[in-house]
Amino acid sequence: MHLNRAYTPPPSSRPPVGRPFELRSNIPDGTLHHVTPLTPVHFLLRAALVRPDKLAIVHPEQGYHFTYAQWAARVLSLAFALREVPGWRNGDRVAILSPNVPLIADAHFGVLAAGGVCTPLNFRNSPKEIEFILQHADVRVVLVDHAVAHLVPPNLPSTITVVVSLDSGGQRKDDAYEAFLMRGHVAWQNAQQYAGGARDWALLTQPADELVTCALCYTSGTTGRPKGVEYSFRGAYLSALGNVIESNLTGDSVYLWVLPMFHCCGWTFPWAVTAGMGTHYMLRQVDYAQIWDALLHGGVTHYAGAPTVQLGVVNAPQAKRLDHAVRVLVAASAPTATLLARMEGLQLYPVHVYGLTETYGPSTRRFAEAAWQTLDLDARSRLQARQGHAMVTSDETRVVRRTEETQTDTVLEDVQRDGQEVGEIVMRGNMTLKGYYRDPDATAQATRGGWFHTGDLAVRHPGGEVQILDRGKDVIISGGENISSVMVEQELATHPWVNEMAVVARVHPQWGEVVHAFVLLSPEGERALAGKDPTAATAALAQTLEAHCRQHMSKFAVPKTYTIVTELPKTSTGKIQKKVLRERIARL
Structure with a gap:
């Protein structure tokens, strides 16, 4: 693993010397002995207690790293720094604008610890x-990495504190974020003088109510204004914990941050x-050379990551079979x-998951079955393509009948488990949103009947697993027949000439819509069509x-027209923008 052995963390990121580091935060008064309100901050305190010298964070690009004891000290300094912000109150929103660097990881614990x-x-x-999100969330503090500091609106109210990080880990004296942490460190040390013997994490009190909001994640806003999805401490x-279990995370795991940590709190x-x-x-960014360096040597x-990321990984010049499974x-x-064949050949073993911002990221998983090993790759990939079952910490995922009446009805009826009847995926339980921030109408509509309505159309198979057919808005209706764009795309993807694809509806004078x-x-497709002019190649x-x-x-589902492209428009999280x-296609 790439470590700068000469690196020494700044004082803000060092645990106490000569005495035990107090890693038990204060329990709220009146808490029953058999109840402890759940908070993810507990995970950090436990890791720092059990494995204080274990590497928690490695940042090779900038040459610094922290053990769990050091990181727990750093996060405590951040919590005190936030509490020192003038006018700070529990429940204040702290915005983080940052790529995958320690700043945003710090914030996922420090902001919660500060209340x-x-x-x-x-x-x-x-x-x-x-700017809209900052205003809508009524943000009190903005923590921002220097590379994206230009995105912070210049006309923010003076009541908002902006802290810019140079991502130095304390190696630069002009790093404002490190100075901010040092102010918190001083406040932590001073607080111990008046705390009646309490020290370190015992100076902070755990949340009394695990159902209060701990995070606010905004949707992409592809169908309108972004909505703020409220996550609770409990959720x-x-x-x-669901991800720990379903992903087999242990103390020997090394997790490479390819997925943006801003996306659903990094799932x-x-x-x-x-x-x-x-x-x-x-x-810091999706760089396939760096990804392979981490896979091979880290x-x-x-x-x-999204499928588009996997394509980049397997196609990278550095790709080679690993000596261990990932x-x-x-x-x-x-x-x-x-x-799938190329990934497995490299010792990269995919786990297919499904979820939304409203479900904390992945909330269902496709569970492999032993019988799959006797199947050929095509058959196995078709089974693996199903979205599967709910994760261990969630309630059962349902598919319910979707009619005009059920858009407002609170009585939900399940579709048949025949893999044929189409309905809408609904979810409830620990891994669903509290609601949309400052939008009670949208919350009520999305959670009618006591279940969160995803808008995803699916079938349910005899084994109980769900399989998405489409988003409601992406269904193509041709001659009165409903066509699942997802199913068409899955078939196109099996052809060796196709690297990536997307299908949408195209207006047709006879059929109303056809598939485009x-x-x-793929490289094979490029070779097969080499030398042909664009019209001949498309034909x-x-x-x-x-x-x-x-x-x-x-026959009615087969695409009628095609466009060869050099890239597909995508969101920042890798989803194809079908609206674009x-x-x-409307301009053709």
């Missing part, structure tokens, strides 16, 4: 979107990896048979893919 609400922002959003704690993996007492391996055992969490869609496919060619692609699709789907593609 605040962790509000990670997507730094790939426009300045106008970021964050149990979602993290709760900042807390999950810490609960497992593993190591966080920081990666001892990485886990990472998460578990890869894949969301959005499962790997195709071709991608945008295709990003040859259409002929080949139409013959392929007709073997697997109804629909706008593009």
Whole structure:
């Protein structure tokens, strides 16, 4: 693992010397002896107690790292620094604008410990979107990495404290974030003089109510204004434990931060990896050379990312078979048979998960079965493509009938478990949102009948596992027939000429709508069509893919028209922006 042996953490990130580090925070008065309100901060304190010298954070790019004892001290300094902000009150929102560096990991614990609400922002959003969220959330503090500091609106009210990090880990004297931590460290030391013997973490009190909001994660806003999804202490704690169990995180795990930590609080993996007492391996940006360096030399055992990231990983020049297995969490869609074969050949083993911002990220998982090993890759990939069952800390995932009446009805009826009847996925329990911040109407509509309505259309198979067919808005209706864009895409993805693809509806005078496919060619596809002009290449692609699709789907579902593209528009989290593609097809 890449470590700078000469690095020494700053005083703000050092545990006490000559005495035990007090790692038990204060329990609220009146708490019953058999009840402790759940908080993810407990995971850090436990790790620092059990494995104080274990590497918690490794940041090779900047040459610094922290053990769990050091990180617990650093987070405590951050908590005290926040509490020293003028006018600070419990429940204040702290926005974080940062790539995957220690700053944002610190905040996932320090903000909660200070009694605040962790509000990670997507730094790939426009300045106008970021300004809207800062205003909507009524943010008190902004913690921002220097690389994205230009996104902070220049006209913020003077009541908002902005702290810029140079990501130095204390190696630069002009780092404002490190100075902020030092102010917190001084406040921590001073507080011990008037605390009647209380020290360190015992100076802070755990939340009395585990159902209060601890994090605020904003949706992408693709269908309107971004909505702030409220996570509770209880939900964050149990979602993290679900990921520990379903991802097999242990003290030997090294988690590579490829997934943006701003996305659904990093799918709760900042807390999950810490609960497992593993190591966080920081990666400032998705760089495939750096990813392979970490995989080959950093001892990485886990990472998460969209299928588009997996394509980049397997296609990287540095790709080679690893000497150990790596578990890869894949969301959005499962790997195709071709991608699955290439990943497994490199010792990268995908775990297909599904979820939304409203479910703390992944809340269901496809569980492998022993019988799959006797199947060929294509059959196995089709089974693996299902979204599966709810995770251990969530309630059962249901698929309910979706009619005009049930849009307001609170009585929910399950579809048949026949893999045929289409309904809407609904969820409830520990891993679903509290509500939308400052939007009671949207909350009531989304949680009618006591279940969160995802808007995803799916079937349920005899084994109980769910399988998404489409988002409601992405269904294509051709000649009165409903066509699942997801199912068409899954078939297209099995052809060796196809690297990535997306299908949308195209207006047709006879059928109303037909399927149009945008295709990003694989290297094999590029070779097959080399030398042809664009029109001839598109015609040859259409002929080949139409013959392929007709073997697997109804004639009306086969794409009628195609566009060869060099890239597909995507959100910052790797999802294809079909709205952009629909706008593009409308102009053809």
